[in-house]
Amino acid sequence: MNEIPIRLIRLSDMTLVGRNDVRQHFRSSVPGVTVLYHAPHHVKYAILSHRLTYGEMKAGTAAGPGYEKLKSFCEKAREYQTEFAWSDTCCIDKSSSTELDESIRSMFRWYKNLTICIVHMAESVIIEDILHDEWINEGLDAAGTPCRATGIPVDDLHELLPGPFRVDERMTWAARCKTTRPADSRMEKEEISAFCRLIEAIMHAGNPSVLNWKGEAAKHHFSDAIPRSPQSFVGSQGSEFGGGRLEMTMTSLGLRVALVMLPLTFHLEEFVGVSDVRITLDCPLCPTVKTDITTDHN
Template structure:
């Protein structure tokens, strides 16, 4: 604000007020002045000068950038300081590429950006010596013989620029936002942030990150970077501080709402070190790292159905997709799209963030997963399918449990495999090889898997089963169903209106499995899963004469020809 108005106010105060009253009012005036300046920065982020007109001094606005990242301006180095050039280079690269975009500077609860972090910690980084690098390299090679000098330097840098992350359930009444902290405003929920900073300081962290106020949600670019990088930010954090506000002890931990939220799944799996606090910020254990406390980890495993090894040493990726989807199946998110976005890091896939796309986000997630996944268990779901493809479920809630023995292929020799190992997305839909079985021939017994119970049923005798977990012992193009073994299948029925004599996938409420009394050997068929149709109990039984024999023929063992079945997109269906 220009000096004209300020001088006028000060003169008026000196003439009319006592000295103590002047000091109090000047303090209030200074605070108001600072708030006006902050507002002007928001309106004129790059500064603007209004020249004097008509002899009036006016308001001169010339503001240096003050946002946490210097308004994304250049990193202006201070005076040159001694230091190892390689160390400075690794430090700059680490801060710019691996740290969160914004962090809270714990001592004064203000937001700082990457450029300010560089300026704050550069002097300490220059103190790293060759002796320290050598010593750290020796330590790293004790656990990782392939560690290099660069790894040792980066490890030393992370010790200096370490930060804590918060895992919590958002309050319905609101949380501090990015602009609240930027303007030093203390809204409802600010006390939780203060407590978090206190705990972060106890772990020696001068920086902290919270998803409520460290993401500029007005910037689509910064929001997308945060969502796609969040798993890595939690993994790289010095400690994750988990606040379970409904919990009083390990005994009632499983009842906390924290376990029902979608984003907290990756916040539980990603960090290497965690510290859990219950109601009123009381620690649930006396350990520094609760991931080393077996009692607490066992309670977390019971509450989440996640194995202990995954809780402590989780590795992201597209293996065990069915199991990971089961972990997510009981969780909810406020935004529909976050059902998918909260799983990006867990599956280690890349996809664009586009709020407003609704359930299509989960369809795109499944497309990204299927490109790197060859597990037949990915089809162990029932219920509504994605509006975009019958191959994919509507959400993780569609996934159902499998028998551990039948779902575990880890011990199979390399010459034996189950299911299609080359599932691929094509323009015609999801291409997969299945073993077709005509259920009207009564050569198999059909079961519905209700929970963990197998219930025998004859309701599907008019359909064809596409078995996805058949056995393969060679590359002849044939699959085998072993006697009295459970085999997972998708239900299909022919579409007489299709010019391709194609098939449609039938939607079922539960998983459908089949068992044979004797070994069944059959040539595999290629199907393309497109759209699905609801289960239609009123549909008249289909004669085998209506089913093209080219698609369900029982071929001799020396035949190696593959059948092709096209699942045509259905028209509107009214049972």
């Protein structure tokens, strides 16, 4: 059941329910073993991009314009034959470090298994307004906006292909998302730690584009090869890494990378009457390795 959120809003009565309640809901019509191992196929839920606190929902005291907006979202979700809804702001108990940790680690999976994601863009009336809507800079919600607003190529928007490739380019997409600074220091610390774990996992997969960043390194325990954030990839020079795999291992001494060292021959050529100098570096063992550098002698 961890394939779905820890807690959902039951649309029929607008109350918070846990995974056990969801299991009981389907027990009469779906065999229990099926629910246990294939919950995403049976539990249809909508994710609501909304701001409302967990305490208000749990206590049943949620009211005002925010709650009315949430009810409108839930009514829209029912149109898509969903029975449950989820919103990170009111379905996660942030006072529980265990629940907060699981939620952060499982967020991608929960979004992947949803039936529909509903986003309210209060400042948008026509499609062009989305470019200036406050939601365009809010975290995951940017994934659903047009490519010209996010900088994500249209083909990538139409077909999600998760995996450790084109890391440098795809990190620049994430860099455009500006989330509100977490008020909870534990959540902020976990977000930084989660990004470091992500970079380490990509390094373990062997894609060299993860090294194409610049600026200050993250405050990592062992290595300065970990960037601080997706913003570190913005402005880095484009590089062609081919399809090869680079062996990278994070050790207690830092990042270990296997490198091939080749001897180079140095040639210097000065041009008569001009101040330019051409330097040529080539490898006697591998003729295809050759670099020409032209510089001003002065």
